[in-house]
Amino acid sequence: xxxxxxxxxxxxxxxxxxxxxxxxxxxxxxxxxxxxxxxxxxxxxxxxxxxxxxxxxxxxxxxxxxxxxxxxxxxxxxxxxxxxxxxxxxxxxxxxxxxxxxxxxxxxxxxxxxxxxxxxxxxxxxxxxxxxxxxxxxxxxxxxxxxxxxxxxxxxxxxxxxxxxxxxxxxxxxxxxxxxxxxxxxxxxxxxxxxxxxxxxxxxxxxxxxx
Amino acid sequence: xxxxxxxxxxxxxxxxxxxxxxxxxxxxxxxxxxxxxxxxxxxxxxxxxxxxxxxxxxxxxxxxxxxxxxxxxxxxxxxxxxxxxxxxxxxxxxxxxxxxxxxxxxxxxxxxxxxxxxxxxxxxxxxxxxxxxxxxxxxxxxxxxxxxxxxxxxxxxxxxxxxxxxxxxxxxxxxxxxxxxxxxxxxxx
Numbered sequence: 058x059x060x061x062x063x064x065x066x067x068x069x070x071x072x073x074x075x076x077x078x079x080x081x082x083x084x085x086x087x088x089x090x091x092x093x094x095x096x097x098x099x100x101x102x103x104x105x106x107x108x109x110x111x112x113x114x115x116x117x118x119x120x121x122x123x124x125x126x127x128x129x130x131x132x133x134x135x136x137x138x139x140x141x142x143x144x145x146x147x148x149x150x151x152x153x154x155x156x157x158x159x160x161x162x163x164x165x166x167x168x169x170x171x172x173x174x175x176x177x178x179x180x181x182x183x184x185x186x187x188x189x190x191x192x193x194x195x196x197x198x199x200x201x202x203x204x205x206x207x208x209x210x211x212x213x214x215x216x217x218x219x220x221x222x223x224x225x226x227x228x229x230x231x232x233x234x235x236x237x238x239x240x241x242x243x244x245x246x247x248x249x250x251x252x253x254x255x256x257x258x259x260x261x262x263x264x265x266x267x268x
Numbered sequence: 269x270x271x272x273x274x275x276x277x278x279x280x281x282x283x284x285x286x287x288x289x290x291x292x293x294x295x296x297x298x299x300x301x302x303x304x305x306x307x308x309x310x311x312x313x314x315x316x317x318x319x320x321x322x323x324x325x326x327x328x329x330x331x332x333x334x335x336x337x338x339x340x341x342x343x344x345x346x347x348x349x350x351x352x353x354x355x356x357x358x359x360x361x362x363x364x365x366x367x368x369x370x371x372x373x374x375x376x377x378x379x380x381x382x383x384x385x386x387x388x389x390x391x392x393x394x395x396x397x398x399x400x401x402x403x404x405x406x407x408x409x410x411x412x413x414x415x416x417x418x419x420x421x422x423x424x425x426x427x428x429x430x431x432x433x434x435x436x437x438x439x440x441x442x443x444x445x446x447x448x449x450x451x452x453x454x455x456x457x
Contacts, residue, residue, distance in 0.1 A: 073400060098406075107401040112393055116407050123404040155404075 074108055074211060075224030084253055085263040087217045089163055089194050102188070103165040104128075108213035110221045111165075115214070123161075125152055127169060128211075133177070134230055142176040149184035160190040166197030167212045168259075170244065172230040178243040186246035195247055195264040198255075200234045205258035207232040306341075312348045319353070326357070328364070347381050354386075 099120035103111065106126040115122055127133050132140060132148040140148065164185070173181055200207055209229035213221035235243065237252060237260065247264035254260055306324040310316065314330035322339040328349040336354045337343060343357040349364035360372045362382040370376055372390035380398035389406040 073398070098408075107395055107399075107405070109395040109397055109399070112395045112405060115405075116392060116409060119408050121404055121406045124402060126402065 073226050074106055075226045077110075077221055077223050078210070079222045080215060081212075081220045081222050083196075083218060083220050083261065085251055085261050086196055086214070086220070088251065088263050089196055090217055099163065100159065100161045101163045101165065102161040103167075104169045105165070105167055105211055108211070108221065108223065110215050111213040114216060123155060123159075127152060128172070128225070128230065129227060133172065137174055137177050137231075142180050145177050145180035146183050149181050153184045153188060155188055159188055161188055161193055162190075164189070164193065164195035164264075165212075165214075166195055166264075168198040168200075168207055168210075170197055170240070171200045171207050171232050171234070174233045175235075175239075175243055178233075178235065178240075179245070182244045182246045189246060189266050191266055191268065193266040194250070195262075197262050197264065199237070199240055199260040199262055200232060200258065201236045201260060202234050202258065205234065207259075310349075345382075360390075 099115075099118050101115065101120055101122045103122060103124050104127055105124065106128075107122070107124045112122070127149075130148070130152060132145065137145070170178060170181075207229075209225045211223050211225045213223065215221050237249065240262075241249060244264075246267060248267040249262060250265040251263040252260050253262075307327050308322045308324050309327045310320070310330045310332065312329040316330065316332045317334060318332075319334045320326070320332060320337045322337075322341070322343075324339070325342045326337070326339045326344070328337070328343070328345045328351060330348070331350045332353055333351075334353045336356065337351065338355075339357045341357065342359040342361065343355055344361045345351055345355075345364040345366060347363045351365065352367045354369040354371070355366060356371045358372065358374045359377070360370050360375075361377045361379065362370075362384055363379040364381070365383045367385050369386045370384070370388045370390070372388070372393075374390070375392045375394065376388050376390040377394045378384055378396060378399040378401055380396045382396070383400045385402045387404045387406065388401075391408055391410045393405050393407055395401060
């Protein structure tokens with residue numbers, strides 16, 4: 058196998074999606090679309106691997122989807138606590154590289170923020186900030202307490218009010234709870250627009266770019 | 269004396285019989301992507317370093333490393349196919365591995381066994397369950413009218429029955445597994 062093909066195998070291999078296990082209603086995702094008055098190509102960043110239902114959902118829109126599966130990256134998975142904040146920032150910046158002029162309208166963060174420790178969260182925020190604009194909104198889930206279980210799952214979009222939930226086939230990452238105040242302090246590129254505490258203890262978050 | 273194929277005598281009026289030059293058989297009026305007619309194949313044992321340009325549908329079972337693969341029709345990269353190049357076609361279907369950008373003027377489909385790293389531009393992109401993709405997808409949905417029009421154009425092209433040949437830059441046939449009725453142009457990279 059050529060090195061290029063091997064690279065594809067490795068890059069894509071980490072992203073294999075598991076079977077669809079359930080559907081989850083979302084109260085905040087519709088707001089991402091209601092708030093927008095998009096007259097240009099919708100720019101969407103998803104932190105995670107591409108799922109059929111998500112691609113199918115966005116096929117209604119004139120859009121460009123960027124999938125960046127950071128869940129499988131070694132610096133997130135194994136080396137988060139060993140690397141300095143600057144090293145983490147560089148590593149995130151390496152992954153979050155897009156064509157010149159790219160500014161995302163929507164960021165689908167899912168539960169990624171819950172797997173980042175304090176310095177990784179700050180580094181991620183710093184690396185993402187050049188790629189968002191004043192109207193950018195993001196959606197994600199957070200946990201504020203270690204007792205709250207973060208399942209090893211990945212999300213997709215079935216429609217504006219329904220998410221797909223799939224088993225993640227890679228080993229689960231260590232999760233790092235952050236209170237809303239801590240999140241606010243460390244995720245400097247966004248501010249909370251709305252938060253909704255879900256029955257399982259997770260916090261569904263609607264975020265807006267912080268000036 | 270009963271030779272039906274006897275040539276017409278000089279001075280006699282031309283009969284309305286078919287011309288002496290044999291006409292190529294018409295391609296089956298099936299959709300280009302559905303039939304096996306007009307498909308150039310790069311077999312599983314073939315490795316090409318260079319660019320590939322096809323005038324017909326193209327099926328890749330082998331390995332290609334280059335800058336581009338182009339066809340105005342469909343390109344299918346089978347499960348054993350491995351491509352490191354950009355792919356441009358009407359419909360691109362990937363069951364194998366692609367490392368490169370993909371442009372489909374009608375549709376791009378990544379099958380469950382497909383692995384793709386690159387950027388996709390197409391009005392419609394379909395990802396099957398299990399497909400692996402990393403990169404960006406640029407979608408501009410088209411209305412059904414333009415899709416129907418494209419389908420009509422495709423059908424017309426299929427009925428035209430192109431009769432291409434396989435050519436390499438060395439002037440040799442690319443592979444014994446390549447079909448005679450397809451045109452391939454290979455440019456060394």
